[in-house]
Amino acid sequence: MPPLRDRVEDIPLLADSFLKRLQVKSGKAIQGIAKETLDLLMAYDWPGNVRELRSAFEYAFVSCQAATIQPEHLPPHMARPAPAPPPAAEAPPSLEAVKKQRLLQALKTAGGNQSAAARLLGISRTSVWHQIKRFGIDQLTETKF
Numbered sequence: 585m586p587p588l589r590d591r592v593e594d595i596p597l598l599a600d601s602f603l604k605r606l607q608v609k610s611g612k613a614i615q616g617i618a619k620e621t622l623d624l625l626m627a628y629d630w631p632g633n634v635r636e637l638r639s640a641f642e643y644a645f646v647s648c649q650a651a652t653i654q655p656e657h658l659p660p661h662m663a664r665p666a667p668a669p670p671p672a673a674e675a676p677p678s679l680e681a682v683k684k685q686r687l688l689q690a691l692k693t694a695g696g697n698q699s700a701a702a703r704l705l706g707i708s709r710t711s712v713w714h715q716i717k718r719f720g721i722d723q724l725t726e727t728k729f
Contacts, residue, residue, distance in 0.1 A: 588630040588637065595626050598634065602641040603653075615651045624655050628662055684719045687712065691721075 588594070599617055607614060621644075630636060644657040677685075686705065690712075694700035698716070702709040715721075 588633045592626050595637070596622060598637055599625060599641065602638055606641055606645045610645055612645060612648075613651065614645065614648055614653060617653045618655070621653050621655050621658065624658065624662060680719075683715065684721070687715050687719065688721065691716075 588598075599622065603614070603617060606612075625637070625640070632639070640659055640662055641653075643659045644653045648654070648657040650657075687701070690701040690704040691698070693704060698712045699709045702712045705712065
């Protein structure tokens, strides 16, 4: 049998069945289920399947003192909408991207002079030259002297 989350159309029938059973068992004068409550039940993911639905109705029967089961009578994790996922954080730049940006800035500050850029970065001139090659920097277009 497929999980309850895949059979959302069965929830109203199951809810009505649980309601009638609990009316007889408890003797409470609860007459029905509010539409908002049913909407919440149908939107819920149901990781616990039908047993969780039955448990939710048992909880609601204990907490409900009104004629209809309202959303606030459901267990707290069902009565609140699920929190929205946090916005995707922008990935920090890679170490290589940071190194390239620092090299470009040093070259720009040094007016394209590799020796001066090396001094600014605290590395050797040959390291600057190797990084220019590794990053594929075209000094005439990227540093805009």
